[in-house]
Amino acid sequence: MVKIYSERAANLISNAAQFFIEFLFPSACPLCGAAVSTNGELCADCWCEFNWIGAPRCEKCGYPFPANLDLGAHPLCPNCASGGCALDLIRSACTYDDASRGAVLPFKHAGRIKNAAFMARAMIWALRDTDISPDIVMPVPLAWRRLFHRGYNQATLLARPIAHAYGVPMDLSSLRRKYRPDMGHKSAAQRAENIHGVFSVVRPDKIRGRKILLVDDVMTTGATFAELRRVLTKAGASAVYGVTFCRVARAI
Numbered sequence: 372m373v374k375i376y377s378e379r380a381a382n383l384i385s386n387a388a389q390f391f392i393e394f395l396f397p398s399a400c401p402l403c404g405a406a407v408s409t410n411g412e413l414c415a416d417c418w419c420e421f422n423w424i425g426a427p428r429c430e431k432c433g434y435p436f437p438a439n440l441d442l443g444a445h446p447l448c449p450n451c452a453s454g455g456c457a458l459d460l461i462r463s464a465c466t467y468d469d470a471s472r473g474a475v476l477p478f479k480h481a482g483r484i485k486n487a488a489f490m491a492r493a494m495i496w497a498l499r500d501t502d503i504s505p506d507i508v509m510p511v512p513l514a515w516r517r518l519f520h521r522g523y524n525q526a527t528l529l530a531r532p533i534a535h536a537y538g539v540p541m542d543l544s545s546l547r548r549k550y551r552p553d554m555g556h557k558s559a560a561q562r563a564e565n566i567h568g569v570f571s572v573v574r575p576d577k578i579r580g581r582k583i584l585l586v587d588d589v590m591t592t593g594a595t596f597a598e599l600r601r602v603l604t605k606a607g608a609s610a611v612y613g614v615t616f617c618r619v620a621r622a623i
């Protein structure tokens with residue numbers, strides 16, 4: 372009984388604190404500053420700017436097909452149909468374009484970490500109709516040198532609420548990444564070559580037999596995911612999935 376009362380008291384205090392904070396700092400859209408009902412949410416105008424990926428999309432990699440295409444219940448893109456998918460399953464919330472670039476670049480390079488809330492929520496939404504059940508959620512690691520300069524790994528900020536949504540731990544210690552200069556605008560083959568060998572598993576005991584959900588902000592060619600799958604599978608991972616906020620979707 373005492374526990375129930377103390378929990379109620381704690382709830383009341385936290386609700387009062389929330390009310391006070393919202394009174395002092397009204398919720399604002401993280402992109403344009405317009406008033407919104409929930410902190411961290413986008414306003415309707417900003418929401419409409421994004422190309423959110425819905426059906427029809429590739430069942431395996433989430434590639435968005437044109438809306439008027441009827442490909443049956445289990446559509447696959449040519450890459451996945453020929454066994455070329457980088458992971459066991461990939462989903463992205465939206466396509467990489469002016470709107471998503473406008474959210475991701477400041478989030479990644481200019482400390483706009485408040486964008487993480489709506490981005491992670493959209494990523495959780497993108498995974499809603501999959502039946503994956505990851506054991507751990509793992510942000511794609513940054514090299515120490517990059518982490519030191521940036522001060523944070525943007526993928527970790529996205530991975531935390533996703534791990535929470537699945538009720539599983541976030542793993543930040545099992546993988547290391549070596550520093551390599553930026554890939555810039557390179558071809559798929561050059562990106563794959565540049566990423567080869569940068570990741571190493573330092574805690575194989577935490578990887579063996581696990582189903583892992585990788586989290587990143589952008590998927591460009593899938594080279595990073597493919598290399599991570601190679602390294603994690605070698606360490607005994609039983610499945611490797613991926614989710615990103617946006618993805619480059621070239622015409623196929």
Ligand SMILES: [Zn+2]
Binds near residue numbers: 402404413418
């Ligand atoms: Zn807005």
Ligand SMILES: [Zn+2]
Binds near residue numbers: 432
């Ligand atoms: Zn596909």
